[in-house]
Amino acid sequence: MSITLFDSLVGIVGEKNVSNKEMDLICYSSDIAPLPETIVSTYGIKMPSVVVRPQNPDQISAILKLANEKSVPVTPRAGASSAMGGCLPIDGGIVLDMTSMDSIISIDEEGMKATAQAGVTFQKLLQELEKRNVKPGTYPTSSPSATIGGYISNGGCAGIGAPKYGPISSQILQLEVVLPDGEILLVNSPYSSLFAGAEGTLGVITQAVLRIYPIPESFVALAYGFDNLTFACDGLKKLLEFGIMPNSLTFMDKFFLETICELGLDFPKHEIVACLTLEGNKHLVAAQEKAIDKIFSGGKKLDPAFAMEEWNRKYKTELLIKRAGPTIILIEASVPIIKLKEAVNRLREVNEKLGLKASFYGIMGYGGSMLTMPIVLTDERMEEDYFNTLLSTLKMMSVIISTGGVIYTVGLHNCIFMGLIHNEKKLEIMKSLKKKFDPYGILNPGKLTECRMAWLTSLIK
Amino acid sequence: MSVDQAYAELVNIFGHKNVLREKEEIQQYCLDIYSRTEQKPALVVKPESTKQLSRLFSVAERYELHITPRGSGFDPAMGSMSNNGIIVDLTRLNQVLAVDEEKHNATVQSGINFKSLSTVLASKGFSLGIEPVASSEATIGGFIATHGVGYGSIEHGSILNIVRDLEIVLSDGSIVQTGLKDVPSYATGYDLTRLLIGSEGTLGVITETTLSIFPKPERATNIAFTFSDIKVGADISKEISRNTSTLSSAFIMDGSLMETLQTGSMKVSHEGFLGVLRLEGTKEVVDLEASFTKKVCGSPLHPEVGNRIWNSRFLYPLVKARETPVLVDDYILPTDKNTYAYHKLEDITAKYGLKSSFYSLQISMDSNLSVFIFYTDGSSEAHIAREELESSILSLSGKPCSAGLRRKAAMKKASPGSLDLLKKIQGVFDRENLLNPEKLVL
Numbered sequence: 023m024s025i026t027l028f029d030s031l032v033g034i035v036g037e038k039n040v041s042n043k044e045m046d047l048i049c050y051s052s053d054i055a056p057l058p059e060t061i062v063s064t065y066g067i068k069m070p071s072v073v074v075r076p077q078n079p080d081q082i083s084a085i086l087k088l089a090n091e092k093s094v095p096v097t098p099r100a101g102a103s104s105a106m107g108g109c110l111p112i113d114g115g116i117v118l119d120m121t122s123m124d125s126i127i128s129i130d131e132e133g134m135k136a137t138a139q140a141g142v143t144f145q146k147l148l149q150e151l152e153k154r155n156v157k158p159g160t161y162p163t164s165s166p167s168a169t170i171g172g173y174i175s176n177g178g179c180a181g182i183g184a185p186k187y188g189p190i191s192s193q194i195l196q197l198e199v200v201l202p203d204g205e206i207l208l209v210n211s212p213y214s215s216l217f218a219g220a221e222g223t224l225g226v227i228t229q230a231v232l233r234i235y236p237i238p239e240s241f242v243a244l245a246y247g248f249d250n251l252t253f254a255c256d257g258l259k260k261l262l263e264f265g266i267m268p269n270s271l272t273f274m275d276k277f278f279l280e281t282i283c284e285l286g287l288d289f290p291k292h293e294i295v296a297c298l299t300l301e302g303n304k305h306l307v308a309a310q311e312k313a314i315d316k317i318f319s320g321g322k323k324l325d326p327a328f329a330m331e332e333w334n335r336k337y338k339t340e341l342l343i344k345r346a347g348p349t350i351i352l353i354e355a356s357v358p359i360i361k362l363k364e365a366v367n368r369l370r371e372v373n374e375k376l377g378l379k380a381s382f383y384g385i386m387g388y389g390g391s392m393l394t395m396p397i398v399l400t401d402e403r404m405e406e407d408y409f410n411t412l413l414s415t416l417k418m419m420s421v422i423i424s425t426g427g428v429i430y431t432v433g434l435h436n437c438i439f440m441g442l443i444h445n446e447k448k449l450e451i452m453k454s455l456k457k458k459f460d461p462y463g464i465l466n467p468g469k470l471t472e473c474r475m476a477w478l479t480s481l482i483k
Numbered sequence: 484m485s486v487d488q489a490y491a492e493l494v495n496i497f498g499h500k501n502v503l504r505e506k507e508e509i510q511q512y513c514l515d516i517y518s519r520t521e522q523k524p525a526l527v528v529k530p531e532s533t534k535q536l537s538r539l540f541s542v543a544e545r546y547e548l549h550i551t552p553r554g555s556g557f558d559p560a561m562g563s564m565s566n567n568g569i570i571v572d573l574t575r576l577n578q579v580l581a582v583d584e585e586k587h588n589a590t591v592q593s594g595i596n597f598k599s600l601s602t603v604l605a606s607k608g609f610s611l612g613i614e615p616v617a618s619s620e621a622t623i624g625g626f627i628a629t630h631g632v633g634y635g636s637i638e639h640g641s642i643l644n645i646v647r648d649l650e651i652v653l654s655d656g657s658i659v660q661t662g663l664k665d666v667p668s669y670a671t672g673y674d675l676t677r678l679l680i681g682s683e684g685t686l687g688v689i690t691e692t693t694l695s696i697f698p699k700p701e702r703a704t705n706i707a708f709t710f711s712d713i714k715v716g717a718d719i720s721k722e723i724s725r726n727t728s729t730l731s732s733a734f735i736m737d738g739s740l741m742e743t744l745q746t747g748s749m750k751v752s753h754e755g756f757l758g759v760l761r762l763e764g765t766k767e768v769v770d771l772e773a774s775f776t777k778k779v780c781g782s783p784l785h786p787e788v789g790n791r792i793w794n795s796r797f798l799y800p801l802v803k804a805r806e807t808p809v810l811v812d813d814y815i816l817p818t819d820k821n822t823y824a825y826h827k828l829e830d831i832t833a834k835y836g837l838k839s840s841f842y843s844l845q846i847s848m849d850s851n852l853s854v855f856i857f858y859t860d861g862s863s864e865a866h867i868a869r870e871e872l873e874s875s876i877l878s879l880s881g882k883p884c885s886a887g888l889r890r891k892a893a894m895k896k897a898s899p900g901s902l903d904l905l906k907k908i909q910g911v912f913d914r915e916n917l918l919n920p921e922k923l924v925l
Contacts (some may be wrong), residue, residue: 034650133817134849177670189669191677192644210882212630212643215677216904219669235848236725262587265698304773306764313765358665360585389647389667389695390587428663431670443671447659452673454911470672480755 027092031074031116039075039122046073050117051480055105058347058405061412065434066474068114068451070097082118083204086226089116089464090203098222100141100169103162104176105352106433108221112468120171123228125245126150135195135385137231140171145337156234159187163385166337171227176431177219179389180356182270182336186301187235189388191218198229202460216455221432223466224459240307241269243299244314246321246327247292251275253320254294255363260317262359262390266310271298271386272332272339275366278381278397281346290324297332298386334399340383341396353415356391357427365425369396372421376414393430394422416482437473438482489546489569493528499740502574503527512570515556515563516617516799517811519859520889524551524565529572533690536571537656544568544915550654551919552684554594554622557615557799558629559811560887562683562922573624576690579603586665588647590693593624609696613641616734616813616844616852618799622810624689629885630681632815634732636797636846637724638763645695651679651687651746654917664693682905683885683923686912700763702732704773705789708780711755713825717818719758720845722779727772729764734796734844737825740856743804744795759792798842802856807838810857810873812867813884816843820879821851828855835864852884886923894923 031040051069076082095115102109111117115383118310123139126147130136131154138147144158144165151157160183162168167458173181174197179297187193197214199207202225209217217227220262248254254273261268273296274282279289289295296318302308315323332339344350357365366382370474373396380396396418400411419429419439428443429436440449449471456463456471468474486504493502503509504526521720527546530536543550549568563570573594580590591600597611598619604610613635615621625631627649631642631670639645648662662668662676679686690778710716713735720733735758744757760776762769777783795801802809816824825841832839833859840856855872859865873883877896886894886902895902910916 085644127633132819132849134847177674179667188640188644189667191669191674192640205903207903208898209904210898210901212641212677212681213898213901213904215643215674215680216908218677219672219674224673233847263698286532302728303726309765309768356670360587361665389670391666426665428666428668428671432672438782440672443663445660447657448661448675449672451675451911453657455673455908458907458911467755 027094028072030088031072031085034088034102035074035076035081035246039077040072042072044105047071050099050119052112053102053105053107053109055371056402056410056427060405061375062408065112067110067112067321070111070117071114073117073119075119079198079200079206082200082228083206084110084227085116085118086200086202086465089461091465093462093463095467098226098289101164101167103164103167103172104431104433106431107353107435108176108431108433108469110434112434112474113286118226120226127229129154129156129234131156134190134234134432135231136234137229139229140169140227142167142170144170144173149388151234152237155237157237158183159193159235160190161235163337163340170230170232174218174227174230175220180385180391180393180430182279183269184388185386186267186269189218191215193233194218194230195233196231197227199225199227201225202465220464221470223470224467238303240304240309241299241301242307243246243297243326243329243333244311245295245324245326246318247290247324248294248296248321250293251363251366254296255359257296257318257320258359258362258392261314264313264317266317268298268315268386270336271296272383273384273392277379278343279384281381281399282342285342285345287342290328295324296321297329299333340441343381343383343397347399347401349400349408351400351411351415352395353419354395354430355394355419355422355427356387356430357391357394357422357425359390361426362392362394365394365422365427367390368421368425369418372418376417378411378414394427413481416478420482431466432470434469434475437470438475438479440473484690484880485546489542489548492542493526493539496542497528497530497535501529501531512553512572513564515558515561517559517809518561518564519562519808522561522564522566524570524701525567525571526905527570529575531575533576533650533652533658536690537568537652537658538650539571540654540656540915540917543917549916549920550688552624552628552688554625555596555618555620556883557617557621557625558887559813560885560890561885562885562887563625564888566921568806570766573690574622580691580698582607582609584609587696588664588693589696590664590691592622592691593627593689594622596620596622604696605699608699610699611694612645612697613642616798616842616854618797622792623692623694627680627689627692628683632846632852633844637733640847643677646676646680646697646869648690649679649689650677650691651689654913654915659687683887684919685701685793685905685909685923687917688918701770702766703761704769705786705793706762706773706776706780707784707789707792708758708759708782709755709784710758713756713822716756716758717822719779720760721818723760723776724845724848727762727776728770729762729772730760730842731763732759732802732869734759734842737841738841739838740801740840743801744792752876757792759796762794782910798854805858807858808860810859810865811854812869812873813852813854814876814881815846815851815884816851816876816879816881818845818849818851820881821853824853824876824879825880828872831868831872832857835868837865888922891923
């Protein structure tokens with residue numbers, strides 16, 4: 023790398039906030055889903071040449087201006103808790119580590135809003151809000167590491183609170199964004215929606231004003247076991263019909279439950295287990311629980327202690343399975359709940375043909391959707407096996423899309439599906455927007471509007 | 484001269500009866516519902532299909548005529564007016580295309596008004612969730628284009644949360660579906676649907692939309708009460724919205740608006756203010772919360788009065804009943820600033836010796852949609868008063884509900900970054916710079 027780039031960056035953020043140590047560069051070249059070396063080289067993923075930890079938007083503005091001048095790619099990164107490769111610096115260059123910008127600026131319980139820097143984790147935000155008897159609306163199950171900026175950038179619309187409070191994009195009152203040309207903008211709702219789900223390709227989110235809510239009077243955790251997929255899915259459909267929006271709902275299938283039990287944990291044994299939480303005032307929660315007991319009468323109400331345990335494990339359950347791995351490949355898709363049964367059945371059929379065993383884990387999202395995650399165990403050290411498994415999961419995604427589902431975040435791995443989901447004109451507008459904001463293509467290249475993996479499409483047909 | 488040629492070409496596309504140019508034909512398009520200022524469009528076209536509409540743009544471009552989409556003209560900021568351009572009257576695109584009772588959504592053309600749509604939905608046991616304050620004759624398309632909030636917003640937020648998908652026509656004539664009908668698309672690339680919401684006809688013409696619909700609540704209860712001090716009403720509203728789960732609308736109006744409600748057996752005369760709280764949900768919960776609400780209100784009016792007021796909740800008919808010319812402005816205000824804003828209105832009204840009305844609807848836990856009305860005989864005082872009020876409200880962190888033509892500067896002051904962003908985006912959508920170029924984006 024050029025000495026001058028390093029020196030210029032030191033000039034902007036100070037020596038202690040720039041690193042080109044090999045160890046750092048390696049750490050910053052993957053997200054929570056490590057990729058085998060062959061995949062890295064087949065995908066052409068480069069190592070970054072330098073990692074920068076900006077402290078404020080002015081520094082980011084200066085970095086982006088420099089990057090334009092020197093034609094160096096910049097990839098924003100925060101908690102790196104998405105497994106879709108969105109924060110991989112595939113063309114090398116600068117990784118912009120946002121985690122130093124982690125101050126909560128203000129909590130306004132009167133005006134019901136909180137202002138926080140993009141690098142604040144949801145866990146930290148939750149802790150601080152809780153002290154004042156308020157809470158955020160929607161937050162991810164990866165809250166210990168996921169940041170506000172990262173979740174917004176990934177268009178979070180499934181997670182805790184999502185069915186009730188909506189996508190994170192609906193809770194944004196204002197965003198501070200640094201555009202690729204270095205301009206710093208304060209954008210209010212609804213126009214801020216452009217940056218929600220833009221995955222750091224149109225600008226770097228540096229601060230957000232989010233709507234907050236009072237901690238409700240009453241909270242209850244419930245769990246139901248179903249011995250038949252149809253009963254479970256019918257129950258979920260009915261829940262929508264009645265317009266009952268839980269605070270959170272997760273579902274696990276028997277393969278998931280079995281795998282976890284094999285690890286020595288005591289989970290109930292059913293075809294499907296659904297865990298949900300309700301919140302609100304006393305009588306609403308009581309009335310909803312009563313209604314849900316009736317709606318889920320096709321299943322068995324499980325011990326409330328298990329439901330509560332599961333709630334307390336909310337950040338961990340989906341990762342427990344990783345222990346059985348050593349590596350997991352998961353796909354994340356939004357599936358309309360009314361199509362859930364069909365999607366799961368079709369996936370199981372396909373998996374049988376492919377000789378794959380996928381465990382299903384789901385988190386209810388906004389608007390009658392279920393973030394559905396079929397998880398396949400593999401070993402990244404056995405490269406051929408890994409590659410074949412990866413191809414199979416891509417086939418699974420195609421099946422989900424043909425059943426009416428969509429990808430949940432594009433990142434690097436899901437680019438190939440954009441053409442299956444969106445019409446050509448829409449994709450063209452997305453490309454033009456990218457071009458308009460980032461004419462030299464320096465910000466998070468190779469993602470979202472730009473697909474480098476087109477060759478994969480022929481392999482998954 | 485060129486207008487004549489444009490007219491002839493447009494008649495070929497839209498038919499004789501759907502292209503207007505004569506003075507008496509276009510008279511109703513020279514004003515919006517409240518405006519005192521006239522603007523005359525060169526032509527008005529009334530498309531009957533999206534395809535037909537898409538053919539307008541190349542003609543408009545050739546004759547250098549700007550295009551202004553228009554619903555029912557309820558924007559108080561002259562957003563649906565055009566100076567020598569073409570107004571596209573979308574009210575012929577008023578069909579319900581599909582109601583999917585299983586997926587809980589409805590696909591409709593953008594020119595349908597709330598009244599017609601809710602009638603269709605009600606017949607199938609559904610409702611739309613939110614409704615505009617001005618009139619049930621406002622169109623869905625206009626509500627989307629101005630990022631509408633209204634009755635039901637406490638529960639559902641703005642129209643942003645209801646819209647699942649849009650069909651738009653761009654100025655190159657292409658027809659684009661912006662979202663996905665059946666599944667949320669917030670994490671599948673840029674959210675073009677939400678980008679169009681609040682774009683006030685500067686990016687594309689909205690022709691169709693798929694909206695979330697909601698099962699009609701099992702029980703709906705309206706509780707009306709009166710109070711002398713606006714602060715008391717605000718506190719009651721706040722207490723109820725923080726302690727109930729079924730509050731879907733809460734609005735207050737001052738005595739002068741109440742006067743127009745004095746019809747027939749309905750007597751709600753009061754020196755101070757009238758408040759209405761509407762609870763919606765399951766019988767059990769609504770009934771429980773209604774008794775709590777009544778206790779907090781002190782002495783609620785007869786239940787029948789609550790229902791009557793709810794049925795005449797739309798503001799435009801109330802204002803129109805006064806038969807006096809009006810100047811109307813609507814703002815989104817933080818709830819804790821709403822009381823100041825009202826006192827400001829009182830001060831300014833007294834200072835200029837005018838008459839005024841105040842209406843305010845809670846739209847979330849912490850914000851209100853407040854409408855300020857000056858009654859005027861056409862004197863310049865009312866205009867000065869309005870401007871003075873506007874600058875007070877902006878300093879109270881208020882934001883105009885739409886920018887249109889008249890409130891561009893106010894919008895720019897309230898959210899400068901947002902407009903800079905729109906300006907950047909505009910060229911991507913409207914390459915020919917045909918759509919409402921004099922609006923919203925300065």
